[in-house]
Amino acid sequence: MDLTTDRPFDLTDAGRRAWNAIVADPGSTLLCSDFDGVLSPIVRDPDQAWAAEETVTGLARLGTKVGKVAVVTGRLVRKAVELGKLDEQAGLESMSVLGLYGFERWDAATGEFDEPYAPDGVEAAKAELPGVLAGLGLAHARLEDKRLSLGVHTRELEDPHGALATLEIPLRELADRHGLRIEPGKFVFELRAPGVDKGDAVRRLIDEVRPRTVVFAGDDLGDVPAFEAVRSLRDTGDIDGLLICSASTEQNALVELADVIVDGPPGVAVLFDQLAQALEA
Numbered sequence: 001m002d003l004t005t006d007r008p009f010d011l012t013d014a015g016r017r018a019w020n021a022i023v024a025d026p027g028s029t030l031l032c033s034d035f036d037g038v039l040s041p042i043v044r045d046p047d048q049a050w051a052a053e054e055t056v057t058g059l060a061r062l063g064t065k066v067g068k069v070a071v072v073t074g075r076l077v078r079k080a081v082e083l084g085k086l087d088e089q090a091g092l093e094s095m096s097v098l099g100l101y102g103f104e105r106w107d108a109a110t111g112e113f114d115e116p117y118a119p120d121g122v123e124a125a126k127a128e129l130p131g132v133l134a135g136l137g138l139a140h141a142r143l144e145d146k147r148l149s150l151g152v153h154t155r156e157l158e159d160p161h162g163a164l165a166t167l168e169i170p171l172r173e174l175a176d177r178h179g180l181r182i183e184p185g186k187f188v189f190e191l192r193a194p195g196v197d198k199g200d201a202v203r204r205l206i207d208e209v210r211p212r213t214v215v216f217a218g219d220d221l222g223d224v225p226a227f228e229a230v231r232s233l234r235d236t237g238d239i240d241g242l243l244i245c246s247a248s249t250e251q252n253a254l255v256e257l258a259d260v261i262v263d264g265p266p267g268v269a270v271l272f273d274q275l276a277q278a279l280e281a
């Protein structure tokens with residue numbers, strides 16, 4: 001029986017295999033999702049990026065059926081839990097939230113936060129950053145302190161594209177001086193401590209959970225290492241993998257790597273709903 005007949009999505013062959021594997025054995029599934037742009041819409045003020053109710057409800061519905069649910073985000077773990085109201089949602093009892101690309105963690109089972117201190121380079125770069133921005137005439141760029149990383153956002157500036165171009169080299173130099181990496185995103189540059197990315201975070205979850213099937217839903221460049229980690233394990237035949245791209249007009253780096261493309265958080269909600277229906281059938 002083809003369990004995917006009612007599915008309205010175009011899946012790759014590998015994605016269809018993973019979908020069928022999830023339906024056949026949901027308990028052996030690890031379901032991971034990014035936060036911004038996947039569970040929550042992208043908004044001008046990142047502190048107001050509340051998760052869409054339908055995405056979190058869908059995740060919770062799946063949470064009662066799959067082996068484990070995880071949010072893997074570049075955000076502070078506390079902020080992601082708060083903006084998703086993830087500690088209030090029934091059905092997410094198996095959930096872990098990996099913040100700062102896995103540097104921080106919260107587990108629903110214990111309610112405990114693990115939040116280590118930030119490395120020195122981040123603190124030093126943070127102290128210098130306002131002076132660098134003022135020197136470029138970009139003092140109004142929004143700064144986001146994520147402890148392990150610093151975000152410089154240009155979305156709210158008059159010329160967001162021009163500001164990105166102006167920032168790139170000076171921020172790269174600042175990052176080099178303090179042993180940090182620079183990561184571009186949607187109208188943002190992030191200066192980040194090295195050695196932490198979503199690929200490492202997902203591999204650690206896979207080692208812990210030993211799933212047969214892994215789902216990852218992402219929307220931005222920071223999700224590429226996670227997609228690549230799942231793809232490489234899938235290529236060896238160790239797991240099935242379903243990679244979901246929550247598409248936007250701002251970023252299409254994941255399109256080529258994904259098994260299914262959906263239209264932003266509303267599309268993610270529909271896909272979660274379809275998968276939950278398939279599991280409940």
Ligand SMILES: [Mg+2]
Pocket residue numbers: 034035036037038218219220
């Ligand atoms: Mg995102």
